[in-house]
Amino acid sequence: MPELPEVETVRRALAPVLEQRYIAAAFVGRDDLRWPLPPNLAARLQGRRFTHVARRGKYVLMTLDDQNVLLLHLGMSGSVRIHDRAPTLGRHDHIMLTMADGEQATSPTHYVVLNDPRRFGWVDLFALSTQASYKLLQHMGPEPLGNAFSAEYLQTAFKGRQGPVKNALLNQQLIAGIGNIYASEALFHAGISPRRKAATIAGGRAVRLAAAIVKTLRAAIEDGGTSLRDHVQPGGEIGYFVQRLAVYGRAGEACQICTTPIKMLVQSGRSSFYCPRCQR
DNA sequence: CTCCTGACCTGAGTGC
DNA sequence: TGCACTCAGGTCAGGA
Secondary structure, three states: OOOHHHHHHHHHHHHHHHEOOEEEEEEEOOOEOOOEOOOOHHHHHOOOEEEEEEEEOOEEEEEEOOOEEEEEEOOOOOEEEEEOOOOOOOOOEEEEEEEEOOOOOOOOOEEEEEEOOOOOOEEEEEEHHHHHHOHHHHOOOOOOOOOOOOHHHHHHHHOOOOOEHHHHHHOOOOOOOOOHHHHHHHHHHHOOOOOOEHHHOOHHHHHHHHHHHHHHHHHHHHHHHHHHHHHOOOOEEEOOOOOOOOOOOOOOOEOOOOOOEOEEEEEOOEEEEEOOOOOO
16 A cells, blocks of 8 residues: 555654664564565664665665665555564564664664565665665656656656556656555646546646645645554554545545546556546 | 566455 | 455566
């Protein structure tokens, strides 16, 4: 479920728990998720201190004091829980980090658990010096909430693309972090049909779509922040929260603007939701 | 290159 | 209750 706003929510929850704290113990319950986990992962984490927790697209990047980066992608079903007492691990709890203020783990501060039933997520560990050329990151498009993103960028990036704009929005090499929910939501707020050819997103349409992407993602992050305050009690699961969705999952319901029933269609095997009257 | 399909995996929901 | 079936917010490899 995690798209940019959910991953950002996870990052915000993890930062104060991890930064400047030590991994007093690391549990790794299996040797692969989507792909094999780094060899000896638990041993390589044990005793290390986190210096910084960042996000890039849908990835969480956790820098360690030995100049390695722990990378986390939540896939479709991954989530993180933060406990302040040692939890009982369930079937799909694959990794747990016991955090402490010092290298001696006499009194742990938190237990951070990665749960992923479908195991579409992945974890890697690599040298900070190689991050820029790291395979999964180097071709990623700009952050939609960063300075490099604009209507002009969108127009250039979509130029010549014959596929539907909905698919282009899901392409992480064009824009980082947008997934199936927020693609539909942003297109609704921009008044653009998910079927429209990406190459025709120019001029006023590009301005509207860029603005809608920023607005939609910001609002969702705010909701995540709200649920973080309300919901991240000990044992609280991070990465899922109630969202204000205008069209996603609402086929047959009235469009909030014109009351026309919301429609669903499948594009490249993925559901898109839209208002046939408001979106052209 | 670009674009689409199928594969990966488990659990929740639906219909009979 | 049980069973069969569909679908789910991600990405990648492979082929047209």
